[in-house]
Structures are given as C-alpha cells and as structure tokens.
C-alpha cells in the first residue's frame with residue numbers, strides 16, 4: 001500500500017487508520033501473509049514481521065462490547081480486557097477474525113486468564129513474561145521464550161526466520177519508532193504545533209505499513225516546517241487552530257497547562273480522558289504510557305551478533321507495572337517531566353487494573369515530593385458517565401497549577417498577591 005496524492009494529508013490519512021489497516025490486512029492475507037494479533041507492547045513485532053506476518057493490535061477500546069464480555073468475565077475487570085473479549089465473543093473485530101494466531105502474554109492476571117478462554121476457540125501462543133526487573137535469570141528466561149516463539153512461528157507458517165530476516169524487521173520497526181518519537185518530541189517546544197490528542201491520532205493498529213511511514217514523514221515535514229517559519233505561532237494544524245483548552249479557558253486568555261500523562265494505555269476508541277484534559281485547559285505534552293513514548297523510546301541494536309537476544313533485551317526493559325519492582329518507570333518519568341517541562345502529572349487507571357492502581361502510590365509520591373508537580377489520579381472505565389466529574393477535577397488541578405505559577409511570578413518580582 002502506498003499513499004496517493006489524495007491521501008497526502010497525514011491527519012486525513014490517520015483519520016482513516018482503521019480502514020487503512022483493514023485494507024492492508026486483507027491485501028496481505030490475499031498475498032499469503034498470515035495475520036498475527038498482539039495485545040501488549042511486550043510482544044516483539046519484529047519476529048512476526050520476520051516470519052512474513054502482519055502484526056495487528058487487537059486491544060478493544062469500545063464500551064459497547066463490554067456487556068457481552070460480562071457473560072463470561074467478572075464485571076469488576078479492566079475495561080480493556082472486557083472490550084477485547086467482547087469483540088472476540090461477538091466476532092465484531094474483523095482484524096481478530098482474520099488472525100491466524102493470537103499472541104497472549106503473562107502480564108496482568110486479568111489478561112492472562114482471559115487468554116485461557118480466548119484460546120478455547122482461537123490459535124494462541126503464550127509468551128511467559130518473567131517479572132523481576134534487572135534480573136539476569138529473568139532475562140535469560142525471556143530470551144528462551146522469544147526463541148520458542150520464533151520456533152512456533154516457523155512451524156506454524158512454514159518459514160525459516162533467519163538472522164537476516166530479523167535484522168530487516170528490526171530496521172523497519174526502528175524506523176517506525178524513530179518517526180513516531182520525532183513527532184512526539186515536537187511537543188517539547190513552548191507552543192507545540194499539535195495537541196496531545198492529535199499526536200495520539202498518529203498511530204496504526206498494524207506495525208510496519210510503508211504508507212504509514214511515508215505519512216509520518218509528511219507530518220514531520222509539515223510540523224517542523226511550521227515551527228521553523230512560525231516558532232512562536234499559536235498551536236495549529238492543517239491551517240486550523242488546534243483546539244487546546246476549553247472555550248472558557250481561552251476566553252479568559254489562559255494558556256494551556258502542560259500535562260505529563262501516565263498510567264494505562266489509551267487504546268483506539270478509549271481516548272475520552274485525553275479529550276477531557278485538552279478541552280478543559282490542559283495540553284498533554286507527553287504521554288509516558290504504552291500508547292505514548294514508553295515503547296518507542298528505545299530501539300533494537302541492529303548490529304548485535306544475536307539479533308533475537310537484542311530483541312529480548314529491548315522488550316524486557318519496558319517499564320510496565322506488571323514488573324516488580326518497576327523502578328525504571330520512575331526513572332523514565334523523572335526524565336520525561338524535565339524534557340517536556342511538565343507542570344503537573346495526571347495518572348489514568350482503568351478500573352480494576354490492580355498493578356497500575358497500586359503503583360500509583362509511588363507515582364504520586366514521585367510527582368509531589370520529588371518533582372514538586374501537582375498530581376491527579378483518574379480511575380475510570382470506558383463509560384462516559386463520570387466525564388463531568390473528571391472535568392471538574394481536571395479544571396481544579398489546572399487552577400492549582402496556575403495559581404502556583406502566579407504566586408511564584410509575584411514572589412520573583414517582589415509583588416504581593418491577595
């Protein structure tokens with residue numbers, strides 16, 4: 001698939017992302033390529049690409065599929081798991097219906113047990129993720145798991161996955177990560193040329209689509225060019241002003257508050273909290289989570305003598321809350337808060353996500369006591385029923401940031417504020 005002239009607007013291209021992915025998967029299937037579903041950033045897409053496969057993200061972001069899932073799963077379970085399982089039961093995700101294999105993983109308990117049910121009717125390969133951070137034995141075990149996964153792909157799809165094929169796939173994924181990273185880094189400037197929500201839209205359910213890479217490049221050219229021409233211009237995209245901040249904030253002449261968003265991933269269809277933040281006075285300058293920077297910050301060493309081991313090392317270092325301890329996430333947050341000049345931290349937790357919920361105690365402590373940044377924890381699911389309450393809490397957080405700012409500015413100028 002290549003992008004034509006009529007689709008040379010990157011935002012329009014990614015606005016049709018789901019249809020693009022369906023077209024790409026259907027064409028790939030017709031050409032004999034297997035479709036392999038993944039539900040986690042620990043799943044190494046490079047091995048799927050090296051097997052000639054199409055790696056497809058199957059995480060569900062639709063609230064409407066949750067009631068169906070609750071016929072089998074407990075109601076008190078993460079909405080991401082329930083939505084994904086609802087798609088499975090209802091057979092409503094065409095990409096899942098096309099999948100020749102689903103890659104499951106032992107990450108959180110909810111996903112792990114849901115995969116057992118899904119595996120009753122769909123071909124599944126389970127990756128066992130050991131969970132001790134910085135542990136040599138754990139990394140050895142994970143490397144063995146990837147070797148088993150490679151063997152399973154070779155046997156199922158009758159292909160030899162050579163080191164050269166793995167290196168070619170690493171090159172593709174390194175390029176994709178570099179392009180997405182460069183786009184995300186545009187948010188470091190004082191007045192970014194796009195909103196966090198627009199940045200979140202530059203993504204794909206399928207990795208390694210050449211036309212997506214062309215569009216990432218086009219988007220970069222567009223925004224970098226705009227920044228060079230108008231370094232102090234207000235946020236805008238495609239000639240239109242980006243919708244940052246609520247009407248009320250804008251009417252009061254308030255600048256958007258820079259937000260570091262952390263916690264669970266905002267999978268396709270579940271972007272509601274990001275929308276609330278950015279329509280009530282915030283600008284998400286950095287997403288640390290799995291739909292943001294976390295999985296794309298580190299590349300794989302393409303020159304490593306054993307490319308599979310290099311893959312294992314890169315993926316094992318991903319700092320997810322399913323690890324124990326998960327100190328690398330705090331190191332990453334320290335770094336990102338500084339680089340993106342965050343003014344506050346908002347942590348999103350899907351209901352019944354125990355690992356992120358418990359880890360939030362450490363993240364709040366890091367934000368408030370070490371980084372001296374106001375912190376807000378939002379625990380919710382896919383239902384819009386609490387949107388108004390979340391908006392009130394987000395606005396209160398931004399008011400706190402602004403009044404702190406004003407006090408600091410007054411103190412440094414020797415003025416008194418009431």
Ligand code: SF4
Nearest residue numbers: 040041042107290320
């Ligand atoms: S948050 Fe953890 S379990 Fe979820 S996709 Fe990321 S790495 Fe996987």
Ligand code: SF4
Nearest residue numbers: 078080108264350353
């Ligand atoms: S958000 Fe939490 S509970 Fe849900 S799938 Fe991810 S790690 Fe598991």
